Amino acid sequence: MIDDNSPEWTKECLLSMNGLLICNLSNPSEFLKKVAITHNSDVIELLDNPSEKLCLLAVNDDGLTIRFIKNPSHDVCMAAVKKHYAAIQYIDNPSLELMKTAIAHNGLALAYIRDPHPYLYRLAVKYFLNVKRIPPPIWIYLNQNPNVNFKIVVPEVYSHFPKVELSDEDQLHFDLWK
Numbered sequence: 001m002i003d004d005n006s007p008e009w010t011k012e013c014l015l016s017m018n019g020l021l022i023c024n025l026s027n028p029s030e031f032l033k034k035v036a037i038t039h040n041s042d043v044i045e046l047l048d049n050p051s052e053k054l055c056l057l058a059v060n061d062d063g064l065t066i067r068f069i070k071n072p073s074h075d076v077c078m079a080a081v082k083k084h085y086a087a088i089q090y091i092d093n094p095s096l097e098l099m100k101t102a103i104a105h106n107g108l109a110l111a112y113i114r115d116p117h118p119y120l121y122r123l124a125v126k127y128f129l130n131v132k133r134i135p136p137p138i139w140i141y142l143n144q145n146p147n148v149n150f151k152i153v154v155p156e157v158y159s160h161f162p163k164v165e166l167s168d169e170d171q172l173h174f175d176l177w178k
Contacts, residue, residue: 019043030054041065052076063087074098085109103127 002014002021011028012035014021019036022028023046028036033054036043041061044050045068050058055076058065063084066072072080077094080087081102088094088102089112099120102109107127110116 015039020046022046037061042068044068059083059087064090066090081105081109086112088112 002011002024004026006014011025011032015032015035016039019039020043022032022036022043025032030051033043033047033050034057037054037058038061041058042065044055044058044065047054050069052073052075055069055072056079058069059072059076059080060083063080063082064087066077066080066087067090069076072091074095077087077091077098078101081091081094081098082105085102085106085108088098088109091098094102094113096117099109099113099116100123102113103120103123104127107124110120110124113120
């Protein structure tokens with residue numbers, strides 16, 4: 001068992017095997033917090049006011065651990081989104097830059113963004129064109145949403161290689177947002 005009276009090397013050894021044991025320590029050092037997070041990034045939830053360095057360590061291991069961090073900095077949010085596109089759903093009022101980064105890493109991030117701007121749909125389509133497929137939810141949106149003024153033209157023979165045709169106005173708008 002681990003407690004505050006245990007030798008430092010014992011604490012380090014036990015935390016390296018089970019990071020959750022940190023909750024048995026009343027005032028762990030920054031080093032012991034790092035050892036615990038290295039073992040299990042979800043430990044960040046158990047820490048009071050973790051440093052930015054510890055937050056970055058946690059989200060660089062698993063981007064979804066951002067859900068446990070109160071008021072994360074922009075750098076922590078960016079690292080989380082780069083690690084896992086779905087981390088965007090746990091960020092309050094994400095900036096356009098964060099949303100663009102999430103979609104650039106995986107177009108499915110669009111599903112986790114509240115009230116996305118039509119530009120973000122275009123960015124998702126661009127992502128899916130690069131991976132040569134567009135999932136059905138994106139098709140439905142593009143075909144039914146009047147705010148997105150472009151269509152997808154798919155020759156029957158090449159239906160698995162969609163091509164997006166933009167009107168001149170949309171192309172200008174799209175170019176401005178790049």
